[in-house]
Amino acid sequence: MIPQDLQQFLQDFYRSDQKILFLTGAGISAESGIPTFRGDDGYWTIGSQNYTPMQIATQWMFHQYPRKVWRWVLHYFNNARHAQPNPGHEVISRLEPLFGSERFKLVTQNVDGLHLAAGNTHDNTYTIHGTLAQVRCSHSCDQIVPFPTDLGHYTKGDIMPEEEWEKLACPECDELMRPHVLFFDEYYNEPYNKYESALRAAFEADLLVVVGTTGATSLPWLIFETVMNNDKPIIAINLEPTTFTQTVEVNELGWVLFGKSGEILPEIEKVMINYEL
Ligand SMILES: [Zn+2]
Numbered sequence: 475m476i477p478q479d480l481q482q483f484l485q486d487f488y489r490s491d492q493k494i495l496f497l498t499g500a501g502i503s504a505e506s507g508i509p510t511f512r513g514d515d516g517y518w519t520i521g522s523q524n525y526t527p528m529q530i531a532t533q534w535m536f537h538q539y540p541r542k543v544w545r546w547v548l549h550y551f552n553n554a555r556h557a558q559p560n561p562g563h564e565v566i567s568r569l570e571p572l573f574g575s576e577r578f579k580l581v582t583q584n585v586d587g588l589h590l591a592a593g594n595t596h597d598n599t600y601t602i603h604g605t606l607a608q609v610r611c612s613h614s615c616d617q618i619v620p621f622p623t624d625l626g627h628y629t630k631g632d633i634m635p636e637e638e639w640e641k642l643a644c645p646e647c648d649e650l651m652r653p654h655v656l657f658f659d660e661y662y663n664e665p666y667n668k669y670e671s672a673l674r675a676a677f678e679a680d681l682l683v684v685v686g687t688t689g690a691t692s693l694p695w696l697i698f699e700t701v702m703n704n705d706k707p708i709i710a711i712n713l714e715p716t717t718f719t720q721t722v723e724v725n726e727l728g729w730v731l732f733g734k735s736g737e738i739l740p741e742i743e744k745v746m747i748n749y750e751l
Contacts, residue, residue: 480729484746492680499583501686505736506557518546532659549629559592562735565743567593579675585655600668604655611644612652676700684710685735689717
C-alpha cells in the first residue's frame with residue numbers, strides 16, 4: 475500500500491531531527507461514526523426555510539435564534555459525545571511521544587475531541603475550529619466551562635425542557651452559553667483557535683500529513699500553502715480526490731494515498747518505525 479520511495483522517505487525522516495505536522499479533518503472522524511457536513515442530516519428547517527450547516531452555525535443565526543442553533547448543534551453532534559477514537563487517531567497519538575514535543579504538532583479541524591481522547595496532548599494539538607468539550611458565555615464575561623455532562627440527548631423534533639436550558643446558562647451572568655466552536659462567519663484568533671500557533675507550526679514543518687480534509691476552509695488551506703511554498707513534502711490521505719490531493723498530484727509535492735485513514739496511518743506507522751510487517 476505504501477510506495478517504495480515513500481517507505482524509504484518515512485524511515486529516513488523518522489530517524490532525522492525533522493518536524494512533522496499533521497492536519498486532520500472530518501474524514502478521520504467519519505471512521506468513528508461522526509457524520510461529515512455533506513449528508514442530508516446537516517440540513518435544518520427554521521420556519522419554512524431550509525438551512526445548510528454553513529448558514530446555521532453562524533454568529534448571525536445564533537444572535538437571532540440562539541436556541542435553534544443550539545438544538546442543531548446538539549442534534550448534529552449527539553453521537554460525537556460518545557464516539558471513540560479509531561485506529562487513525564491512535565496512530566497519531568502514538569507518534570506524538572515517539573517524535574517528541576520539538577518535532578510533533580497536530581492541527582485539527584474537528585471539534586469532537588477524539589485526538590485528545592486518543593492521547594494527544596493539549597500542548598501539541600491545535601483545535602482550530604474549537605471544541606465541543608467546552609461552552610463559553612455568549613455575552614462579554616468570557617467564561618469558558620466544560621460542556622454539561624448531564625444534558626440529555628435531543629434530536630430533531632424533541633422538545634428540550636426549560637430545566638435543561640438552565641444547564642446551558644452562564645455561571646457568571648446567567649446568559650445562554652454558546653458552543654466553544656468557530657462559527658462559519660467568525661474569524662480565527664489565537665486565544666480560541668490557536669491561529670498563530672498553527673501557522674508557526676506550518677512554517678516550521680519539514681513534512682505535512684493531511685488526513686481526511688477537503689481544503690474547504692481558509693486556515694487549513696493557508697497551512698497547506700505555507701508548507702508547499704517552503705518546498706517541504708506533503709502526504710495527502712483521503713477516501714476520494716480533494717483540492718489537497720489534486721494539488722499534491724499536479725505540483726508533485728509528495729504522495730497521495732487513497733483509502734481509509736484508519737488503515738493507511740497504521741501502515742505509515744509500521745514503515746516509519748520499522749515494525750515487523
Ligand atoms: Zn456570562
